[in-house]
Amino acid sequence: MTLHKAILTVEADVDGDGTFETGKFHMAGNIEIVPSLRTGFVLDNRGSTINSVVSSTVGSGESKRKGIYLDLGGGVRSVEVSFNGWEGSSEQWGDTGDGGPTKADATGEDPLTQLEVLFQYLSVAEIDSRNPSTLEYGEHYSDGLYDPLDVVLESPQGTRTAENGSTFTGTLTFLSVQAISDVVDGANRTG
Numbered sequence: 001m002t003l004h005k006a007i008l009t010v011e012a013d014v015d016g017d018g019t020f021e022t023g024k025f026h027m028a029g030n031i032e033i034v035p036s037l038r039t040g041f042v043l044d045n046r047g048s049t050i051n052s053v054v055s056s057t058v059g060s061g062e063s064k065r066k067g068i069y070l071d072l073g074g075g076v077r078s079v080e081v082s083f084n085g086w087e088g089s090s091e092q093w094g095d096t097g098d099g100g101p102t103k104a105d106a107t108g109e110d111p112l113t114q115l116e117v118l119f120q121y122l123s124v125a126e127i128d129s130r131n132p133s134t135l136e137y138g139e140h141y142s143d144g145l146y147d148p149l150d151v152v153l154e155s156p157q158g159t160r161t162a163e164n165g166s167t168f169t170g171t172l173t174f175l176s177v178q179a180i181s182d183v184v185d186g187a188n189r190t191g
Contacts, residue, residue: 040074
């Protein structure tokens with residue numbers, strides 16, 4: 001079954017008590033999910049220069065203006081999620097889903113409070129390859145066809161307008177990341 005929303009999981013000590021809270025942010029209102037792949041060729045357009053040299057050496061002028069590309073898996077998977085949130089929503093927005101509000105949860109609360117809690121998690125957490133966040137959507141979830149994605153965020157944005165104070169919009173761009181713990185675990189395996 002396809003997951004028709006996006007769930008961001010972030011671990012951070014948002015209340016300053018020395019213990020990490022696990023915030024889950026369910027983005028479901030008017031959601032738009034745009035997966036993409038940023039290619040990262042090892043050898044890209046500069047390959048046309050190499051091709052020109054080789055072509056002139058062997059006497060074939062036909063392929064001088066064609067590039068040579070080498071893809072060894074470089075680049076990054078990205079997912080842009082745009083969504084709406086609103087006061088009174090039952091979608092979990094923090095560590096418990098109970099609202100309150102608390103420093104760690106704003107489920108169903110005022111839109112500005114929801115944005116503040118999300119951005120507190122994002123500001124306090126050190127989200128990188130050492131401590132990636134998790135993104136679930138579509139078939140990328142625990143019971144889906146694929147595993148959830150380990151991600152970092154790029155330029156997250158949230159907007160609450162005065163004209164409609166009971167809602168907010170957000171746009172989050174996620175970049176898939178290799179968790180360092182996976183690399184270290186793989187390096188420590190013996191044969």
